[in-house]
Amino acid sequence: MSIVARGDLVTFAIITATALIAVSATNAANPPTVHVSLVDFTIGVSAEHADAGAVTFQVSNYTEEVVHELLVVRTDLPLRALPFNEQKNEVKENGLEVSGKIEDLYPGESSTLMLDLSPGSYILLCNKPGHFRAGMAHRFVVMKNEH
Numbered sequence: 487m488s489i490v491a492r493g494d495l496v497t498f499a500i501i502t503a504t505a506l507i508a509v510s511a512t513n514a515a516n517p518p519t520v521h522v523s524l525v526d527f528t529i530g531v532s533a534e535h536a537d538a539g540a541v542t543f544q545v546s547n548y549t550e551e552v553v554h555e556l557l558v559v560r561t562d563l564p565l566r567a568l569p570f571n572e573q574k575n576e577v578k579e580n581g582l583e584v585s586g587k588i589e590d591l592y593p594g595e596s597s598t599l600m601l602d603l604s605p606g607s608y609i610l611l612c613n614k615p616g617h618f619r620a621g622m623a624h625r626f627v628v629m630k631n632e633h
């Protein structure tokens with residue numbers, strides 16, 4: 487992967503973050519659709535939590551040349567405590583409760599992941615080698631639906 491365009495990507499990430507704030511402000515507290523943006527190397531979300539039940543993740547890879555992916559993992563573990571394969575430089579997916587996954591999302595692509603989530607603590611992460619430790623992980627909480 488190239489980091490030649492790093493400055494541009496940082497600028498783009500800031501623009502993306504601003505756009506996400508705007509999206510959050512116009513939605514209800516618990517939108518049924520969560521917009522997830524994959525950038526080098528972080529994960530942005532339009533909401534930090536959702537009610538239990540159907541949750542749609544609208545996932546976009548906003549990078550210019552890096553393939554990413556998105557895993558939704560249910561776990562109470564802190565990020566640093568996730569089982570990790572040092573040789574492969576990735577989280578060990580075996581043994582984790584993976585609720586859903588979008589693999590190989592190419593630059594500029596978007597995809598939708600519809601899941602039925604029970605209450606609990608989750609981590610959204612990209613498990614391409616090196617990406618998790620580079621910062622592509624984001625905590626997400628699913629709350630009891632009390633309506």
Ligand SMILES: [Cu+2]
Pocket residue numbers: 553554555612613614617622
């Ligand atoms: Cu990635």
